[in-house]
Every structure is written in C-alpha cells, then in structure tokens.
Amino acid sequence: MTGHGQRPPRRGQGQLESLVLSALREADGPATAGRVQECLGGDLAYTTVITILTRLLTKGAVTRERAGRSFVWTPVSDQAGLAAHRMRKLLDGESDRNAVLASFVTSLEPDDERLVRELLGRPGAERTD
Template identity: 40%
Template sequence: MHLGNLERAIMESLWRHPDGMFAQDVAAGLPSRPAITTVLTVLVRLSRKGMVSRERVGRAHLYKAVVEKDAVVAEAMRAALDEASDIEAAVQRFVGTVSPEVAAALREALGARGETPS
C-alpha cells in the first residue's frame, strides 16, 4: 500500500473527515492546490486500491477512507523492513531511535504474540 505524496495528503484529509468529503473540498484543503481533475484521478485510483469508498450524492461523489491510518502506517513499516538488506541491523537502528512510549508499545505487542525480547 505505498502512497505517493498526493495520495498520502488526500488520505490524511479523508482520515480527518470520517463522514466523507467531496473532491472539491479535498482539493481546496490541500496545500499544493492541485487541479480538481488531478484530485478526482487520485481519488478514483485510491478507490480502485480499496482504500476509499465513493458514494453518489446528487451529481457528485462523497469519498470516505475505508482503511484505517494505523493499517497504512503498519504496512509502510513492514514494507520498509522488507527493503532492508540486514533486517536485524535495521530493527536495532529503529529501536534505538524510538521514544520510551514506542519502545513500551513494541514490548507489549511482542508480549501479546507470546514473544519476549532476549
């Protein structure tokens, strides 16, 4: 589920508006001010990827995020680790940069899987 910059910005808008948004509102809220046709193209692409739903309301479509932000972040983290040539080194470096809160969350998640750090 790799997202490009514009896809990510659009998803961020939709995550902030769980009741949905019209393409025109999405475009107006983006800092880069892309053309409405560009936003519509990206919304259709996100819909085909299964990340966004679209419901006809009058002559327009209402777009809603159907995947949670946490799921997209988790997938990005997994994909980044898949790119590592030395996964152990990558994980060690990552763990060395996280806050105590994130470290606690990692310990809790591993504990829930029945795994304990050695």
C-alpha cells in the same frame, strides 16, 4: 497564479496524499473524487485529485468501488495504520530484516521501546503468517 504573477508554492506529493486521505476520512462514508475536490476547497484540479487517489490505490491506502459511471473511494485505515503500512513496505524492501529491526528498536526512546515490548507481550502478538 497570484496577483503579482507568481505561482503559489508547490506542495509535495506526500502532502497532497495526506490532504486527500484527510478529506476521505472526514467524509461520511465513501466519497467521489468530486466530493474530495470540494472538501479540499476546489484549488486542486479534478484530474490531480484522480491521480492522487489512483496513487493511493496502488499503495493500498484506499479502495474504490464503482458507483454508476464513477468510483467512490474509501480510506483503508487511519493515519496510524497508514504509517504502519509504509513502515512495513520499507522493511519489506530490505535484504537484512534482522539488522533493520534491531537498529530500529535500539534507536527508540526508552518509553517507545517499553511500549513495543508491551505490545509484543500481549496475547495474540505472535502471528503465524
């Protein structure tokens, strides 16, 4: 609560996840939840940090390893990789992938469309998953 009896504004789940991921990326290697809490200034409860890390683990954005009686957490990728992962999950949830991809590509700005075409034209762009 603030000095006038008002609570500070609540942050959204996505904003908290971004803060936690940023703290993990800035760490010199895997970090404990306590270390993440410290990096964020200590204004989040330890249990909140654990909850956010667990959600990120479920989403595939972080990994964890046992370290004694606790865990250490590591981000899976950078911000661009995480955004790409979210885009892929959204696409995987759609029944008409062709329509979604076509709509996405046609809605791109010309420079972005050109970049996508260049990336797809590079060797190794064709995957055989």
